[in-house]
Amino acid sequence: MSRDEALRLDLADPLASLREQFSLPDSMIYLDGNSLGALPIDSAERVRAAMVDEWGTDLISSWNTAGWMQLPGRVGDKVASLIGASPGSVAVADSTSVNLFKVLTAAVGLGARAGSGDVILSERENFPTDLYIAESVASMHGLRLELVDGANVSARLADADAPLVAIVMLTQVNYRTGAMHDMIAVTAATHAAGAISVWDLAHSAGAVEVDLDGSSADFAVGCGYKYLNGGPGAPAFAWVAPRHIDVVHQPLSGWIGHAAPFDFATEYRPAEGITKFLCGTPAVLSLAALDAGLDTVLAAKPFGGMAALRAKSIALTALFLTEVEPICAEHGLRTVTPLDPAQRGSQVSLSSDTGGYPIMQALIARGVVGDFRAPDILRFGFTPLYTRFVDVVDACQHLGEVLASGEWRDERFSRRAAVT
């Protein structure tokens, strides 16, 4: 596609104006919103107001007057509206890893009640923190973590000769490949095997259409700083299917999850509903930033909401796949993201046997910002809120030039940064 054609697509794009919500450097083509979403223009003012107008003016009274104590639920309801969950079913707090610990332990308790197996099943290429937390939960409860290839999850569940599975823990969209599980089908297979489903929506929320209620999933967690634009290290979220919430227990039983925190009772009595998945004092400043980030996604509602964002995301990744194909063929890269749009999230990943890391560094030096995932993945994320079709064409142009010129072989591009 020519640059002019791409510009025409942007002109015709009904979602194009949503980009104006963000502060993006002019010189940068930012294709890493799947790692850290861009800064919403409103965010800095929203956080300033929380600091100066609330904290600085009313101090401790702001817990009441500014509704700080309600933030985890109020922000949670915004998340819920993006992932097919009911109001009151999502709590925003802590990190994705901490929330995964909560819901996995809750799932273990639910499984024990149901008398299920002793295997936590996951995908070998799941994001490592999920595997680390599952390893910890498994070891604390005498379970075993079993890892299979993502494509084999349903087959493993259907294998009547294999050990019984208690919990299936998957990230819906794979962080490396961008491959997306069919949540409805895998959840059905999970339930058919008598197991409980735990979904990580880190690369789903705000990027693809998710229907937690409709898929009959059991538990979910997700990240606030990727497609939800909540800022670096934003609070994460936890969801529990309303049909389970009354009977499950989570182990991080802090005072904010208590039924009456300000009674200061000696014994823990969990709050009703998802509130019992809260633990410590709400992180008000971070919640204010995430609230502003969520509003950038909710702003798509008049234009068709998540369905429209997903359609644009597919168009962006499809264009990138088309444009990058001849470049890959010429320079020995491979596309590892599924070509079927129903099977991919909002990113495209290429693998390179030789120079994954320095190629990405050379691209970044040109202002095209993706990232590298060891050992060999060049990762490009396409946040439909702010990525333009012309960005896709330009990024591919740069990639072709980086590879054709060999500039990526410059030794400065091989020096590893601490964070990739």
Add this chain to the structure above:
Amino acid sequence: MSRDEALRLDLADPLASLREQFSLPDSMIYLDGNSLGALPIDSAERVRAAMVDEWGTDLISSWNTAGWMQLPGRVGDKVASLIGASPGSVAVADSTSVNLFKVLTAAVGLGARAGSGDVILSERENFPTDLYIAESVASMHGLRLELVDGANVSARLADADAPLVAIVMLTQVNYRTGAMHDMIAVTAATHAAGAISVWDLAHSAGAVEVDLDGSSADFAVGCGYKYLNGGPGAPAFAWVAPRHIDVVHQPLSGWIGHAAPFDFATEYRPAEGITKFLCGTPAVLSLAALDAGLDTVLAAKPFGGMAALRAKSIALTALFLTEVEPICAEHGLRTVTPLDPAQRGSQVSLSSDTGGYPIMQALIARGVVGDFRAPDILRFGFTPLYTRFVDVVDACQHLGEVLASGEWRDERFSRRAAVT
């Protein structure tokens, strides 16, 4: 003391200028820094810079260029310098409750190694979240939580006929009464009983002199939003005695605590040192605010640091105790905070059989902000960084007037807010 005498004390106070670091409403006497520290003037700019100059400008690269990944340790070192801990021994992350879960579980592992008892001993009046988390850890590991009065902890430890204690978990300064444990003596008694000490420094860090290394304590946690002025829901901290760090394990084994997070390895391998007590992605915006808050405390260094702050804190609480005594005697209130300054933290608490809550609400309506702790405690915190001697005299004057006039009996003061 007359108001003029108090003003003269403020004029002579070498720490008086530290108050200029804060944005405090003119009309308010803020005696609740033990619940939520005041807003440092630098904080809003520091967070704005993290948002606009770092996140908004360099986006994902800021993890390297702005040193975001090092924030938990760098901010941790500032905390360490205030609590008698070595550089590299404090991690800032998550909430106090979550960190308590980590260190208690680590302590359980250490106790199991030492073959100790099955009791977690704590104080009946400990802050509830500590008890709730201990209850959870105890139930997960087949231990039992035993609660005694704070004054009886050492006697219980010395009781040869009582069940063996594995862990002694105490908050150094009691949130209700302000009573302070002797950390050196209680830790020695803990060790003499073959148990492990876990200290919560929520009401200590930034308020009293703490010497973790010198007391030979084993584990500690603490809060960022009280005397450290980190803002509502600021990240908390965790400390592990360097002599234990290599052998302990914590269960919230997220990727940021991994030895090499960006290798994306399938199996968890803990980082060296206190870094393994990290879990999820650092909360950069909250860490920036806490960093600014810590700098307000570190600014006392040229004036004598924590020793000088503690001396002023004792002078403030002593003055309040003296001024409030005749008011209590006249109106049936009782001082529940120890009169011996060595046994109290930086707060004074009064109990009221009749009207604790409405009396505090009437005071707040006059601009004197303390708080109420169920069932009967009026709590006044004296942050030495920004509380003046004249504030103490004025607060007592208002308290006397509120009680003498009976204005607290107005029914609007009895309506309970959600957060007290």
